[in-house]
Amino acid sequence: MTLHVSYNHQCPACEAYYIPFDKDEACPRCGKLESERFDFIRQASESARFNLHTYEAFLPPAWFVGSLGDHILSLLFRLLESYRKKGRKSDFVKFAEARFSEMNWGDQAYLKGHVLRAAVRVREELAKNP
Numbered sequence: 001m002t003l004h005v006s007y008n009h010q011c012p013a014c015e016a017y018y019i020p021f022d023k024d025e026a027c028p029r030c031g032k033l034e035s036e037r038f039d040f041i042r043q044a045s046e047s048a049r050f051n052l053h054t055y056e057a058f059l060p061p062a063w064f065v066g067s068l069g070d071h072i073l074s075l076l077f078r079l080l081e082s083y084r085k086k087g088r089k090s091d092f093v094k095f096a097e098a099r100f101s102e103m104n105w106g107d108q109a110y111l112k113g114h115v116l117r118a119a120v121r122v123r124e125e126l127a128k129n130p
Contacts, residue, residue, distance in 0.1 A: 002060040003047035005069035007038055017068050017113050018123055028114040029058070040118065044073055045125035048080055076119055080126075092123050 004021040010017055016029035026033040051060050058080040065071045083095055096119050100112050 001119060002054070002063070003043070003050050004064075004066065004074055005040060005043045005047060006067045007040065007069035008067050009036070009038065016036070017108070018111065019068065021118060025114075025117070029110040040069060040072075041125060043069075043120045044076060044118065045129075047073060048077065048122060048126060049130070051077065058084060072115055072118060075115055075118045076122055079119055080123070093120060096120070112127060 007019060008017070009019055011027040011032055012034070013032040014027060014030040014063060016027055018028050019025075020034055020038045023037060024033070027067050048058050051058050055061060059077040063070070063074055063077070065074055079096055079099055082099065083090075083092060086095070093116075096116055100116055103112075105112050
């Protein structure tokens with residue numbers, strides 16, 4: 001068992017999927033800044049922390065993707081686990097940029113920078129309270 005973040009959101013202007021996790025996080029496709037906000041960073045950090053303490057890894061042994069929040073969590077878990085296994089000696093932002101550049105984002109290439117910003121924020125939260 002692990003902690004999921006069941007959340008789906010689409011931009012009302014362009015219908016792009018994304019998570020408005022900060023007050024200045026606009027739609028990564030069209031730039032529309034909405035009033036809706038979702039506390040994704042805290043919940044994602046709690047889920048990652050739970051996995052690390054429970055499974056001794058950020059990536060749980062099984063993971064079901066049932067929402068956009070879960071999909072992004074899956075990407076974050078893989079990134080955080082890879083960084084942890086590398087010994088956390090390199091700059092996290094550069095490491096994440098390189099990892100995400102290797103991925104095939106398909107028609108959701110607009111999410112690359114969005115997920116990177118979420119990853120940096122989650123990493124900051126984990127560093128504050130391991």
